[in-house]
Amino acid sequence: MSQALAPHLPFLRRYARALTGGQQSGDAYVRACLQAIVDDPSVLPEGESPRVALYHLFHALWSGTHVDAGEGSLTGAEATAQERLSTIPPTGRQALLLVAMEGFSEAEAARIMDLSEDGVRGLVTEALAEIDRQTRTSVLIIEDEPMISMDLSGIVEELGHQVSSVARTRDEAVRAVEARRPGLVLADIQLADGSSGIDAVKDILASFAVPVIFITAFPERLLTGERPEPTFLLTKPFDPRTVKAAISQALFFRSSASLAA
Template sequence: MSETQTTMDLSDQIAAELPYLRRYARALTGSQSSGDQYAVATLETILQDRSIFSDPEMTIKVALFKCFHAIWASSGAPVPAEGESTLARAQQHLASLETNTREALLLATIEEFTIADIARIMDVTRDEVRHLINVARNDMQSAISGRILVIEDEPVIAADISSIVTELGHQVTGVGRTRASAVELGRETRPDLILADIQLADNSSGIDAVNDLLKEFGEVPVIFITAFPERLLTGERPEPAFLISKPYKEEQVKSAVSQAMFFASTETLKS
């Protein structure tokens, strides 16, 4: 196989993992644009040096995330100032957290890396990874509670999500099964967080429902749930900073809610 063909194969493999790197980066920074800036910086670094992908002990995805983490850690894991009021508060909160706790939790829950893989990504021991995840979970339990609007048309899923967030100490203000009902519930009680499915009962859009509410409320963190996260992570339009995949796990919902509540801004989507 020629060197050119090998390079093309590697590029294709990296491209296949990019949607998940974007998701992780956005969850760390709290916004699409900030997260994507770090993803772009990662790709630029890889163009200069691809040697990390020659390590036989790491998959392409682990090597990609390891490269990202090196850039993130070297920059002091900052939150770029977009919307000074909310992200400034997040910056203050970040300063009080133990280094790498949020990163370890997201890698384990949202991205579903193994402890061994996270240790490779962060260049720490497996015991250190377990410690970081435990600290992050304890931080979540002490987080400030808030009001959460659930937009989900499947009753069983809606009940499960409501139970999970209630156990975290949050109040569910209502469950909207359609765009119209979700907007009505949101207007009745302004939520601190919206947790929304994409496809709703009457074939209306959860994205449209969220956009309707954001036009009225302005800054409200949003988590989207979808069976096809890569469709919302193309980079071709405004996309969610926070999203989890179906079928989800309880720890994924808890982690996503914790990260979303950490910030207080989200960008409007266009359906």
């Protein structure tokens, strides 16, 4: 069982962080999920996809159980999420994450959430519309491949945001944010001149807080199991729906007071 579940755990942790709004709170639910399996392995039905069964169990715990994450108070991102959750049903956000970010089919998401496929489809549509309504901003793209940066620019603009700049190197990224602070950063890891998108992001975050989505062919460089890890990490080649969902989720957790950036 451990061998069957192990490949899915880094992605469940990513999902839990996006769902709860924080790494510590997300990991607390993942730990509770794993403890439930240890206590009673039958909670994962035989004959079902291990990944679907794992997420189904996580959904049951998240929906019906309070897990103490050991936090004295909500972080800024979590407080923002709670504020916006008052206008978006949690099930809608979960359906969006499962289908668009985690790559489950609507049938699989329906099984995980104990809903119909039509129900899941409707929740995703409603969640996207509401999140898009709440968030509009400018986006810095750090990407050295012209075709990929064009694809990302198209996705950003299709969602109603503006591309503030496209940077191909670490130095270009730093100069771009000095000229205009973005409200979101999409960053590759390996850049044109051999510089690092990770270092570029560190430079940016040293000056001001901004949500970041890493899009890379080398996810293992960031999914190390050590803290801090990025909440939003997408792999290449990417599905445009996945990028759209990540953008919406990243901006969802961003402070509403800074949306005019």
